[in-house]
Amino acid sequence: MNVVASFPPDSPSRLLAREVLIGGPLSRGELSRRLGLSVASLTRLSKPLIEAGILQEGNEILEGGVGRPTRPLEVPGGTHRFIGIKLTGDAASGVTTDLRCQTIGTAQEPLVSEAAADVVSAIVSVIDRLDDGNAVDGIGISIGGKVSDDGTVLRAPFLHWRDVPLGRLLHERTGIPVTVENDVVALTVGEQWFGAGRGISNFAVLTVGAGVGYGLVINDRVIAPVDAGLGLVGHYPVDSAGPLCQEGHRGCAGAVLTMAAIRGQFRVATEEECSYEEVLDRARNGDRIASLVVKNAGAALGTLVAAVANLTMVNLVVLSGEGVALADVASEEITAAILEHRDPEAAPVRLAREPTDFGQWARGAAAVAIQRSILGVAR
Ligand SMILES: [Zn+2]
Numbered sequence: 001m002n003v004v005a006s007f008p009p010d011s012p013s014r015l016l017a018r019e020v021l022i023g024g025p026l027s028r029g030e031l032s033r034r035l036g037l038s039v040a041s042l043t044r045l046s047k048p049l050i051e052a053g054i055l056q057e058g059n060e061i062l063e064g065g066v067g068r069p070t071r072p073l074e075v076p077g078g079t080h081r082f083i084g085i086k087l088t089g090d091a092a093s094g095v096t097t098d099l100r101c102q103t104i105g106t107a108q109e110p111l112v113s114e115a116a117a118d119v120v121s122a123i124v125s126v127i128d129r130l131d132d133g134n135a136v137d138g139i140g141i142s143i144g145g146k147v148s149d150d151g152t153v154l155r156a157p158f159l160h161w162r163d164v165p166l167g168r169l170l171h172e173r174t175g176i177p178v179t180v181e182n183d184v185v186a187l188t189v190g191e192q193w194f195g196a197g198r199g200i201s202n203f204a205v206l207t208v209g210a211g212v213g214y215g216l217v218i219n220d221r222v223i224a225p226v227d228a229g230l231g232l233v234g235h236y237p238v239d240s241a242g243p244l245c246q247e248g249h250r251g252c253a254g255a256v257l258t259m260a261a262i263r264g265q266f267r268v269a270t271e272e273e274c275s276y277e278e279v280l281d282r283a284r285n286g287d288r289i290a291s292l293v294v295k296n297a298g299a300a301l302g303t304l305v306a307a308v309a310n311l312t313m314v315n316l317v318v319l320s321g322e323g324v325a326l327a328d329v330a331s332e333e334i335t336a337a338i339l340e341h342r343d344p345e346a347a348p349v350r351l352a353r354e355p356t357d358f359g360q361w362a363r364g365a366a367a368v369a370i371q372r373s374i375l376g377v378a379r
Contacts, residue, residue: 018374
């Protein structure tokens with residue numbers, strides 16, 4: 001990625017690389033239209049990127065079905081290496097990806113303590129285990145909490161951290177460029193560049209898991225103020241008859257929709273301790289209490305989707321997070337609640353459902369590292 005590193009942030013070469021990475025393969029004609037550049041400029045700008053293996057010429061196509069065949073530009077798969085790591089309160093979970101954010105390898109390391117030095121060591125051992133002999137171009141770390149632009153974790157409740165310069169500490173250990181980002185923001189970047197939001201200017205992301213997360217892309221920009229890391233949507237009211245959260249809100253998203261909340265409601269009713277997956281399974285199999293809890297959570301999620309779509313006017317909401325299987329079990333309740341809270345004249349809200357596993361969070365972290373190396377700046 002040394003070639004790109006020599007260009008100033010947001011330079012035409014970087015924007016060209018981004019356009020091909022997100023939208024490719026694209027013909028030179030289409031690219032010159034999108035970027036407002038002449039085909040001659042495009043050819044000049046693409047040459048060093050092709051030589052550096054960031055772009056390549058794809059198979060010949062007939063543009064518009066007529067004229068001379070052209071070879072579109074694309075980003076080759078399998079080249080370059082990025083590492084994305086999702087940090088939780090008890091583990092560092094990592095993926096290696098190529099420049100297209102396709103997963104090449106995964107590794108996980110438990111955290112022996114919450115001390116910054118121990119967490120950095122755990123991350124370093126994940127990086128070592130992901131080593132496949134190729135140089136790593138960038139490391140992205142994703143963490144639930146508030147993060148500053150310079151990679152300092154201002155607040156991470158799961159680790160009881162305040163003001164930990166994680167980016168600097170990790171860069172000192174590895175010598176590799178490091179980006180640190182709030183986990184939901186990173187996931188949103190991953191959706192925008194490489195997931196269900198590719199090529200879509202306005203969309204939102206809702207995550208269900210240990211918490212309830214919300215990400216937003218407006219006019220192709222991820223909306224990510226520092227307070228994005230506070231998880232503010234978690235206290236949005238979704239069920240006037242729901243249980244209380246720790247802040248005393250009745251039926252807020254955090255009290256109804258998190259995996260712990262769903263398990264907790266089932267436990268209160270049955271005095272049985274079940275995992276989240278078991279509660280969902282029982283609901284699938286028609287268990288009365290599990291069904292009530294899960295359907296109620298589905299209706300709450302639908303209410304939240306409708307609120308997001310109504311207030312931000314997006315028509316696509318991407319559902320993700322390790323608890324997103326809720327969306328499969330309670331899909332009817334989600335749809336019904338969305339319809340209930342939307343104007344019948346409004347455009348339908350499209351839902352995209354992403355995979356459940358932790359790899360998706362780690363890929364988001366890798367996406368931020370890729371974005372930083374392509375654009376020269378984050379976001
Ligand atoms: Zn609350």
